[in-house]
Amino acid sequence: MKILSLMTAVLVGAVLIYGTLDMPKWGDPHSPANTHVSPYYLHHSLEHTATPNVVTSVLADYRGYDTLGETTVIFTAGMACILLLRAGRKRRGKGDV
Amino acid sequence: MFEFIVGHYNYWMYVGLMMIGFYAMMAKRNLIKKIIGMNIFQSAIILFYISTSVKKGDVTVPILEHAHDGHGAHAVDIMHYANPLPHVLMLTAIVVMVATLGVAVAVTIMIYRRYQTLEEDEIIMSIRRG
Amino acid sequence: MVAQIPILIVVIPLISSLFCPLIGLWRKGLCYFWTVFSLSLCALASIDTLLTVMESGTIHYRLGGWTPPFGIEYVVDHLNAMMLVIVSVISLIVAIYSKRSVEQELPRRFVYFYTVFLLQVTGFLGIVITGDLFNLYVFLEISSLAGYALIAIGEDGAPLATFRYIVMGTIGACFYLLGVGYIYISTGSLNMADVQQILPQLYHSKVVLTAVAFLLAGLAVKMALFPVHVWLPDAYTKAPSAASALIAPLMTKISLYVMIRVLFTVFKPYLSIELLPITDIMVWAGFVAILGGGIMALAQTDFKRMLCYVVVAEVGYIVGGVGLANTIAMQGAILHILNDAVMTIGLFAVAGIIVYKNKSHNISDFHGLFKKMPFTMAAFVVGALSIIGVPPTCGFFSKWYLIHGAVIAEHWAFLAALLLSSLISVVLFFRVIEIGFVFEASHGGHAHSTGHVATIDEAPLSMLIPTIAIAIGIILIGVYNQTILSNIIAFAVPKL
Numbered sequence: 105m106k107i108l109s110l111m112t113a114v115l116v117g118a119v120l121i122y123g124t125l126d127m128p129k130w131g132d133p134h135s136p137a138n139t140h141v142s143p144y145y146l147h148h149s150l151e152h153t154a155t156p157n158v159v160t161s162v163l164a165d166y167r168g169y170d171t172l173g174e175t176t177v178i179f180t181a182g183m184a185c186i187l188l189l190r191a192g193r194k195r196r197g198k199g200d201v
Numbered sequence: 202m203f204e205f206i207v208g209h210y211n212y213w214m215y216v217g218l219m220m221i222g223f224y225a226m227m228a229k230r231n232l233i234k235k236i237i238g239m240n241i242f243q244s245a246i247i248l249f250y251i252s253t254s255v256k257k258g259d260v261t262v263p264i265l266e267h268a269h270d271g272h273g274a275h276a277v278d279i280m281h282y283a284n285p286l287p288h289v290l291m292l293t294a295i296v297v298m299v300a301t302l303g304v305a306v307a308v309t310i311m312i313y314r315r316y317q318t319l320e321e322d323e324i325i326m327s328i329r330r331g
Numbered sequence: 332m333v334a335q336i337p338i339l340i341v342v343i344p345l346i347s348s349l350f351c352p353l354i355g356l357w358r359k360g361l362c363y364f365w366t367v368f369s370l371s372l373c374a375l376a377s378i379d380t381l382l383t384v385m386e387s388g389t390i391h392y393r394l395g396g397w398t399p400p401f402g403i404e405y406v407v408d409h410l411n412a413m414m415l416v417i418v419s420v421i422s423l424i425v426a427i428y429s430k431r432s433v434e435q436e437l438p439r440r441f442v443y444f445y446t447v448f449l450l451q452v453t454g455f456l457g458i459v460i461t462g463d464l465f466n467l468y469v470f471l472e473i474s475s476l477a478g479y480a481l482i483a484i485g486e487d488g489a490p491l492a493t494f495r496y497i498v499m500g501t502i503g504a505c506f507y508l509l510g511v512g513y514i515y516i517s518t519g520s521l522n523m524a525d526v527q528q529i530l531p532q533l534y535h536s537k538v539v540l541t542a543v544a545f546l547l548a549g550l551a552v553k554m555a556l557f558p559v560h561v562w563l564p565d566a567y568t569k570a571p572s573a574a575s576a577l578i579a580p581l582m583t584k585i586s587l588y589v590m591i592r593v594l595f596t597v598f599k600p601y602l603s604i605e606l607l608p609i610t611d612i613m614v615w616a617g618f619v620a621i622l623g624g625g626i627m628a629l630a631q632t633d634f635k636r637m638l639c640y641v642v643v644a645e646v647g648y649i650v651g652g653v654g655l656a657n658t659i660a661m662q663g664a665i666l667h668i669l670n671d672a673v674m675t676i677g678l679f680a681v682a683g684i685i686v687y688k689n690k691s692h693n694i695s696d697f698h699g700l701f702k703k704m705p706f707t708m709a710a711f712v713v714g715a716l717s718i719i720g721v722p723p724t725c726g727f728f729s730k731w732y733l734i735h736g737a738v739i740a741e742h743w744a745f746l747a748a749l750l751l752s753s754l755i756s757v758v759l760f761f762r763v764i765e766i767g768f769v770f771e772a773s774h775g776g777h778a779h780s781t782g783h784v785a786t787i788d789e790a791p792l793s794m795l796i797p798t799i800a801i802a803i804g805i806i807l808i809g810v811y812n813q814t815i816l817s818n819i820i821a822f823a824v825p826k827l
Contacts, residue, residue, distance in 0.1 A: 140519025
């Protein structure tokens, strides 16, 4: 079992490294990730949202729906924990831990 | 060749970290160790995303300078600020990761209450015994 | 107001899940009506969206008004409009059905069960409606977390099964996220339509090849494709009946939808058909899943567990059908997503009723069920006939298109698997039906319930009516399959 897991992990790692071979260099300012969508945020954030912190303006405005999803994830986790740990238990007695 | 390695070793580091986490998730028999492996795996992905946002040179955090000096939206030199988008994505992903961790630990607590152990082998033995 | 309907589909269950615990503080029982109410609104909104899409084509809805590659957008075309209706209507039916079962199995958890139930539906709908790769991941996690919670509160052994599901599910989601990261680093965009525009120049890049591999591997774990299905049977067998009736039909189907979306919207079809042998691999994966799922199902003595393996086999149908990569097979595969969702919920609803009445889902405890619950078992027979593929039921028609597609593609092995799987289903379900017809009185050992054998002891109406409705739905979808096919699915099939 351990050998099998090790082999799977190494295989997955090898595929991932194969994928990195064609990637732009680390820190390349002209990579697609740095030139396609993100300059728009840097250029227009102040004008559109009046927020100097671009991360904030993207988080709360351009991709605000993701943040709604994020808070929903937290709400889900909270409800899940209540459902799992509290709701099913008997009323608290003295010996109950 | 040397330049290639310098340009890519950062990605290989994250792959190594990911493999450690992945191995721990599959091979470890203790439930908490599996959860730790899960966290290492997810952290590796976060490192990967963040490393896509790096720009070399005279770069600072994506908080615009001179924002309030009256000029408003004057030309922003994008080579001067890091890419904000991966940071935003990873803020979301970190929260998702914490939430998954929370649910996983809650389930682990349920398992512990039922079987009084966190070793998978012992749990399976105690299920077989009925 | 009308223009805002696409967002309402997701927001209604989300907001009502927020109010659900508050209502529960006041009156516990109201939570159930609140859930049913909000899910019926949601179903109306998605039916309206489907009609709009059929009338005027694809809807683009910009969240916050930002233009697409910069903001997030909803893209609703025929395929996901159909999925929205499937998800919202099925979750509404399960919500109506679940009341008595939840009261019996989880009396203390009534309020929070419905809260998480609504969040689960929110996650499903959010996955289906979005046009953004990263947003899809966020909603995938919402639905997974809610699913973990709903499964873990099941019978003894459920937490351990859930833990395994969490480990596998997280691996699947992380692989998906890695795939998205690889796409992001090579294109700089997360919007599906935008990525499709940029990617063709990069199809020979190693980054993109790895991205495809990881997206599909992650989704394969989530959809329980045969070799990585190991989390599914344990988790769905031990889940509470209402939770397994919700999750079993929908979770796998939604992952299949995302797979179709990734293969044919994010990437152009010729990548997976011509440049890479992805579709060929998919047909063989489907072949293995159909036979593997079928054979494993034969070995089960537990009814719910048997159904789980049937689900695994059905996933193989759709994966293989998409892999055949011709229009007819693709139509069959998409029709089968609809049919399979309806058939699976029907069978799991029957399983829930049997658990409610009999306290057991072991097939050997099914003696005399036809006498005891004639209507429930009639619904069961309809569902079983549909899985086998007998003409008036919907399962026949999608299987027919899949077989036709396999003939066109000249893929005889897959054809053989399809036919063999029908045969396996016949054996599978007739074994259950046979046991159900045998009177318990003839088995002397079971003296404790001989007195009740001859009397009819049906399930409560709130469970029975949805189950019968599904059985009627199975036949209606079969009768009107041509209408569905020519009005919706013909437009939903990706242009090859």
